[in-house]
Amino acid sequence: MTDEAGESRLRSLVSIARGASLYTVGKILSDVGEFVLHLLVSRFLGAGLYGLFAYGKTLAFTALLLTNLGSDTSILKYIPQYEDEPSKRRFLLGLAWLTSFLGAVVVSTLLFVFAPTVASLTLEEPGFVAILRLFAGILFLDTLANLLYATFRAVELIEYEVLADRVIKPVLRVVAVGSVLLVGASVYSVVVAMVVASAVTLFVAIAFFLNRLSIRPTLRGPHATRETVTEYYNYSLPLTAKEAGTVMQGRIDVLIVGIFLSSTAVGVYNVSVLVSSLLYVPLLAFNQLFPPIAARLYANDERADLAAIYRATTRWIFTVSLVIGIFAVVFRAEILTLFGPEFTAGTLVLTLFVVSQLFNCATGPSDSLLMMTDHQYVVMANEWVFGIANVVLNVVLIQQYGFIGAAVASAGVLAVRNLTKVAEVWHFERLHPYSRSFLKPLFAGAVAALGMLAVDALLPSLPAVALGAVVGTVVYAGVLFSFGIEPVDRQAYEEVAGARDSAD
Known part of the structure; x- marks a missing residue:
């Protein structure tokens, strides 16, 4: 490998690491706010009214997958791919914005109009229809904001997404919701407060876009041709169908629990899923800038760099998520119990989801890699096959085992599903994310687990958690350091740290 190729690979890894570090800071703040x-x-x-809130929020989040329309x-994919053709990427950006805007209008309107039907089929509780209609407004606002966030990421300016979506919005939500709860307001007022927070966040994101980015969407220009439109929808339509399949996997379990069980069951189940989702943070963090970088490397046929970045990114994701997963299972x-004594009924649910999320993190950004290497139809098929399987299994097993x-x-x-995606990346691109360096976090995790179990056995609940x-983090990091730092990790860290020192 030439020095120039090595520097190019390192720059890509540093960009991913920088994006991940920024996102992680924002995500931690966001998750604290969400918590x-x-x-x-x-x-x-209480668990019953919380269940109504959580169910409506889940419906809006699930519908958000559809409004994006890919x-x-x-x-x-297209913004970095056509960085040398500014007029074409402006047109593709305009097409993407228009498509998603129309999707937001349609889906939000359907949720608003059919809220009584949804309520009658799920949680027939007083006031639930009004709550759903408020969440339809949040759905529309968040869809528009997501278009801006994707644009920030595509040009590798993730800091503006982090500031708007991961810092400002959760702070506004906590302040607004906390204020109405302190004066004894209802669950309806809680959702009104969330609508206000989403609206303010959207205006902030628009201001960032207008002041910090030079790219502007357009539906005119030399590339406003049938060929370009066909190219766009040949990519986005399979992703739209993919998102429909994702709906059947994402939070459909919560929705089906609401159909067959009570709002209290929804509340207990949702809290367990919420806690397990902390493991998803490292995957989301490193996946912020991996897609545009992977798209650029694939378009330039830089396969060696793509393979190295895929391996390093997957190992980073798994290393960080493993210690979080062990902590969540042990405690x-x-x-x-922090949410209330009735929520401890979800301990087995939490354990199962932690294990599945570890599988998810151990397979890295395989899904994004498939999409960035023009295998969008394979991704679409995955989501539908596993989505249907998820719905069928949920309906059958909920009725038997709650x-x-x-x-x-x-x-x-x-x-x-995630193991399948790794196999598909290997089949189509002959790339895999694994090496012997994966053994280091596995061994470190086993030692850290013993330390956490010892603390749990010796101390009462809250002191044991703290x-x-x-103890778990220190032991885990100590064992990893004793094995030695991978050269690429050291180089990436020095580059990121050096960039921060220069900025200071």
């Missing part, structure tokens, strides 16, 4: 938000609602309103991923009861059955179905499908987190 406090759910904690406030569950504590002030536009966010299309932006991540599962203590963590769930929300434990939902966890078995969804966690199992998630694990198998000290266990410290």
